[in-house]
Amino acid sequence: MTGRIHSFESFGTVDGPGIRFVTFMQGCPLRCQYCHNPDTWDVNGKCQYEMTPEELFAETIRYRSFIANGGVTVTGGEPLMQASFVREYFRLCAEEGLHTALDTSGIICTPLAFSVLDYTKLVMLDIKTFNAELHPRLTGVEGVNPLRFLDELERRNVPTWIRHVVVPGLTDNEDDVESLARHIANYQSVEKVEVLPYHTMGAYKYQQLGIPYPLEGVEPLNKEKLHRVKEIFATYKPVG
Template structure:
């Protein structure tokens, strides 16, 4: 008696090609639907609800990726899974990472780390790079900014170090929220104690997603918050560099 294996499916929002910011080289970036956090500065509120995404199988996604494989290989790139939050769909994410590795593609996982406990060791073994979004190093600010807790992200960072998974830190710089010198130094000291952090990317807060909030009929909480000036961005970069970290 034969048994039918059901294909692994997930919910995806969209995909895009990018260079430099989502991992090394030119990347096929897949945006998965659904996120447990509600970051005040989120540029993609249209990815928050998993049910709004399009259902797709791993084969569907790989078929799209295959169209770009020669180009990705030539450009020294690969595939990045992001969202939303890719670890909200851990089985789908794990299956995609495995297939990409089998295809000889460099893999990256962009995550807040809030659901890091859902990432199995096997999933992480198929991940060449983690882009870890640390929203704030101050517990109270993290809660106000995201609606979640900081501890899971720090625990995940420590676990990635133990497993030897390379990490790029992503830090969104929001004036009045994530620019506190003591909190920046605290994060710098924490990261300097890890052996797997290759770089820290300071991402200046922007309002390019404001029109999405308007389209969804929900308020953009930081509409009146200024974007950081170059001096502030450089000050924060210098703070991370002061801890021996490569900050960009």
């Protein structure tokens, strides 16, 4: 079994607790308008590495002393497009006592995808929107329930951080934020919410790939709006 890996980062500090070895998997079924990694979309697209789980683990373990108090994170793209690979990599890491975190959109709800959770200590679940009408326009995919994955996390009692990107004019509607915040308050597994402000740093990648940038002209989120969205979430769950 080989995984198609877009890239990895040896000293990640923003994708889970502590210092982490972060792997970015190739491939994603969504096309979020604000995506800053469009170069990960095509699972068969250009990637930096094709490796077995054992080879990725061998690379990871070189950094063991640095990540001892952090761990490993697998993100993307959508890592569960290569669920068998991630499951085996996490199994190897867990055997060595490394903390395993999965950053996912939760869009793939198959038994195989869920089986990755057997070896996952933390899930960072990127909920795009609670607004069912907006979801297809925002992500390019129809007819999915982004909250089914959260139900599975609750059933298995997997510690979960919710991630929510706030885009001006799309996901900054206070009623939508309130509905999402109120909904996730029901889940014991949700430890906190990370509110991520929309930024334009990925725009150049669209140019490089020769595809139009969907949010051309949309300004980065301002501090006041960010503060307001955080306030709403903080009524129900810790925000950090």
